[in-house]
Amino acid sequence: MKLALFAAASALALSLGSARAETEVVFNFPVAVGGPVTEIIDGYAKAFMAENPGIKVTPVYTGSYQDTIARTLTQIRGNDSPAMAVLLSVDTFTLYDEDVIVALDDLATTDEEKAFLTDFYPAFLANGQVGGKVWSLPFQRSTPVLYWNKAAFAEAGLDPETPPATWEEQVEFAKKLVKKDASGAVTRWGLRIPTSGFPYWLFQGLTTANGVELMNADGNKTNFDDPAVVEALEYLVSLSKEHGVMQEGIIEWGATPQAFFEGESAMMWTTTGNLTNVRNNAPFDFGVAMLPAQKRRGAPTGGGNIFIFNAVDEATQKAAFEFAKFLTSPEMAADWSIKTGYVAVSPAAWETDAMKAYAADFPPATVARDQLEFAVAELSTHENQRVTRVLNDALQAALLGQKEPAAALAEAQAEADRILAAYR
Amino acid sequence: MSGRTPPLEAVAAWALALLWLAPILFAFWAAIHPPEYLTKFDVTAPLTLVNFERAFAAAPFAQYMLNTAILVTGILAAQFVLCTLAAYAFARYEFRGAGVLFSLILVQLMVAPEVLMVENYATIAKLGLVDSLAGVAAPYVASAFGIFLLRQTFRQVPKALEEAAVIEGASTMQVLLRVYVPLAKPVYVAYGLVSVSFHWNNFLWPLVVTSSETTRPVTVGLQVFASVDQGVDWAVISAAALATSAPLLIGFLLFQRAFVQSFMRAGIR
Structure with missing residues (x-):
């Protein structure tokens, strides 16, 4: 019975492995399987794949932030690196010192993309920068x-x-x-x-x-x-x-x-x-x-940023960057903020109709945004x-x-x- | 077993037992009452099963339970086969390098499994077993503890019994299965208990190596409630924790006598 189980499991693993025809972006996300948040992220992945045929996003739900970074680093060292992950923004220095992440400036080729990298609230961007480069994008941020x-x-x-x-x-x-x-x-x-x-x-x-x-x-x-x-x-x-x-x-x-x-x-x-x-x-x-x-x-400020890893090939890094841009675009950032309560990460997100309607309906939501003007980076060092x-x-x-x-x-x-x- | 336990010892035993029971009693209280009564003790508080409903709605726990059940029985079965064969070889055969090999196995006892996680992951990834129950089980089936324990037990079996069986015409396999294994039964029970409870509770390795609902065990599934940002919902956590540990608790209560006796006979204390 045990042997049959092993055989069945390995056959399954093999068939999954060979089904990869397109660029696959594995995305480690810090919540556990099940629950409403996974449905939201699955929905975003589907919407993105509909817009971008040729890229397959596979969200993997990996528990707490601590569990997610442990799993991600193990995978990278085990030569099975995910393409991207949401990890604590304060871990930017750590991941930079470990030399496992890509500078997003290097992935941004057009002027438009370069401008996009600075479209966020400065208080949120601060934790993702090392040596004048942007190493992670603000995603689920709080204060x-x-x-x-x-x-x-x-x-x-x-x-x-x-x-x-x-x-x-x-x-x-x-x-x-x-x-x-x-x-x-x-x-x-x-x-x-x-x-x-x-x-x-x-x-x-x-x-x-x-x-x-x-x-x-x-x-x-x-x-x-x-x-x-x-x-x-x-x-x-x-x-x-x-x-x-x-x-x-x-x-x-x-x-x-x-x-x-x-x-x-x-x-x-x-x-x-x-x-x-x-x-x-x-x-x-x-x-x-x-x-x-x-x-x-x-x-x-606090919360999680999106990181892209350097152990995957360049095409996968590019595809991951596309998905990261999609997730942090004003419309998605507004939607994410409304559904979860995190602070929408860019001023443009607060200008969307959905966000304006939400803020009018529930004014306390704007307190965090207004505080951002006075906010600073969360304690983060090497x-x-x-x-x-x-x-x-x-x-x-x-x-x-x-x-x-x-x-x-x-x-x-x-x-x-x-x-x-x-x-x- | 004659006479009464001295009063001081009885009091101490009760005190320790209550101390140990307190968290479980609290979890039980929290699980069957609405959240408002979490910190208020009131005998007339209304009873409810809502917390269990909410816990089971939060994640596919039935699937997780099944995964855990397959995992622990699979690991245990594989461990019994591998450890029995290896222990028999070390106990009764003399071959070149036996001493070195056995001490290598003992070294494995000294190393915490977490240290080997990255190496194990790389191996499992090469085998294509990432995100499969076989991948979760693989690093544990050749258990150094199991081999060591069974070898010591087998060595205590009188040689005369084996010789008698051989004279009766038993093959090597028959000797092992008819003579050694039955005599080591209490050790198997004790080892099985340790193995099952360890793998039932194991968290970090399954978390790292699995990524989908069909492979994750129940401990990883419980993570759904560990969102620090939102504050902790004790009622639902208590319900989920009780529900997931219930099979082990009930199993132990049912077979308590057998377990305790086998521990006494096996000499593990």
Whole structure:
């Protein structure tokens, strides 16, 4: 029985292999098999193939971002490289250092194509550039925003239509929103900034607002010990330690929307990717606002870019580039944004009729777009995984009270310097 | 088995058991109630199967279960055949290089499978087995652990039994199947349990090597709920996790006595 299974499976594999007459573009996409997102992507692939006979797009759904990059690199090393993949935009340096991706400027031949590469919001493009070239196209991108519970605002005597605009207001509002029961235990927190897993991302919403960037554009120097970064961390720590408006310790990212729905916290910071989720599940009126400002407004960007790999032949690279252009064209970007809640990646996408109608119907969707003007690249350096981990550990140590913010960040900077020395 | 367990030990055992059960009990609670009752304990909370419905609607779990079932039984069958033959050779034959070969197999025990993933992938790709159940199974069928375990067991079988069988006119194959294999039965049960639970839970390799619904096992299918961006829907995850681990849990409960006894006899602790 076992032998029959092997024989049948290998026969199937062989017949699949020999059916390739056209250029096949294998596209690793970071969601699992099944679910609504795969149907959307399958639909895009079909529409593209109808327009471009001779190119066959095969989307492969590959789990989380982490799983997708593991699978993709294994395939490349195993001489079975996919043509393209959606991976975290912050992995651009890593993939560039591994020498597995193609510069898209080299694939763009016409002036029109070259112009297309710069049609995106600069804040989204920033993470995909190394050494003056574009190495990946923004696709499913997001940015963190502040969600507030209008019912709780009204109950606390605040104007339900006015979110906090500055750090000071944020603390002041949050203090009014804290609710305690008879025994003094908190039943509703004022604010929730999740800090589990990848706290550096929302932390960038504080540092950017405080007028400082965490790294340089070359990705070989970090500014973790800058006084403005230390101030940002002190502010974050003070929210629970000094002002008592946020739960102490490490706050779980995944449980944050649930806590917001259940009224455990009256305001939360999280990604715009949650917009549809909140819209469908919040049992009260809610508002969406840009992150509060300190010296300026500011937030990081996040999410995934499209990469094309250099291990496939040139014809396949070209075909992949065609599909990448198709996916990021204004009409498709608008459609993708409406269906998923990610931020449409180019100004032209917001000019399409579909997007205008959507924005008119659901104004919170435009908050993220308007924030892009103030947004910066997500923390991304060479050896990105290691460097962000150093910062994450420092942030969590400070939040847990194990280290003073200044000391934790100074140590993180020293460690990052050591890791990045090779790239200067 | 006589007398009562000392109270302190009984308390400790209960405490540990409850600690171990807590996540499963929570998952059970979350799976059969609407999401509003996730963090509120209320005996009168309405019961619902909606979470299971939503979980099964999110991905073709019936297909995934079938894939996993074929995969684990296929691997186990192939492992039994290969390991039995190899273990018998190492246990009872003297041939040149036996020592070196056996130590090479032991080396394989020391290497974590993840380290070999890229190499394995290249081999599987050359064989044209990418995205097939055979490709998922292939790297595991020649199990070093299985060979080692069975060899040790076979060596403990008294030679006199084999000689008696030979005098009765048994061929080599008959000796193996009639004398050695029946005596090693508890070891087969114990090894089978380890193998099935390992491959039922295996994630990274199947994820890398499969790409379509018809080949992916249930662990890879569960990924559909792991979208960090959207926040985590605990109710649906709990339902899906319970549903997919149920066959193993039920199987273990049914055959618990046999498993525990075989572990005691096989001397694996």
